[in-house]
Amino acid sequence: MTTLSLQARAAGIRPPLAETPIDEAGVVRATLGANPHAFDDIVRLHSRRIHNFLYQMTRHLQDAEDLTQQTFIKAFHNLHRFDCSRPLINWLLTIARRTALNHFRSARKWESVPDDLACTDPSPARSAEDHDQAENLWARARRVLSRREFEILWLRFAEELSTEDTARIAGLTQTHVKVLVYRARQQLVKADPSP
Template sequence: MNHHDSHEDPVLARLARDGSSAAFGMLVKRYHARVFAFLLTLTKQRQDAEDLTQETFLRAWDKIHRYDPAQPLLPWLFTIGRRLSIAALRKKKPLPENIPEAETSEPTSAALRLWELARRELPPESYSALWLHYREELPLKEVATILGKREGAVKVILHRARKLLAERARSTAGLAHPPPLPEPQGSMP
């Protein structure tokens, strides 16, 4: 992941807090794709993820005065997005069970197949934890904050998710020997 611009986030956030829509626009441009990708992992629906991404940044603009510039901005945005997605899921009516899922193209690399398997097989919270830690490269402490869990609980979620994926991958034809996900990196001893 490209984190080289994040050192400018506190300055941009302070400017946005003072009313600079241009500074906030730079933050939106910087993080829009990553927030969208994360929300897509939660919603599994492109339109829902697009709507929630827009709502996330609107809420962030409204609440920018509550952002602590001493903390990384991306986990704050992910937390807002996750809370909005939970609220949206509660409001959403379930779809009839007989609607077929859209056909998806077969992922080409082992890593893509593994992520697709994780998306299909894991509960949303486990998939989100994997995504945030391995794809977004967030430390366990930040993943825990976003998910509203203790750091130790996130370690357990990641361990169980990796174990389940390994079992499912072994039983799936195209993933006889999946690439291993590394152990989580964090601050807990």
């Protein structure tokens, strides 16, 4: 596990998974069949993670909530396009990313964020020092990196997605993702205030 993903976990950035795993393909089939309420299981399982991702992109709670709702509405209406052989979370993150990008295009906004904003809900198990380090890392990343570099770094390390999955979600090649991660890390090292 990388330092970034350890710090992200220490900061409680990744929400806990559901207590009992669900058969996502079965839920998708049930939703497409005669039980549209089965989709509620998907929303319950993935809504915090999608919301957290969108909050990291927008840094505005109300926008993240609205975009999360839009993401799940789009997913519900396009569920017939989902490939059950692939992870559902990757498909949902792709929809969330595109929904957020459309939001930015229409609103024409990408605001800088104060460094002292908390990234996620606090976890009672984490130490204050780990929390501060991870929070400072992501705040510095948001300040130093371009929106695309931050997004790729977030998907790769906070969401702990593979390079292949990150590339698929972002609509890039795996090589491009690796280059963006490398450049982002270099910029973060240069911007590091510690000796």
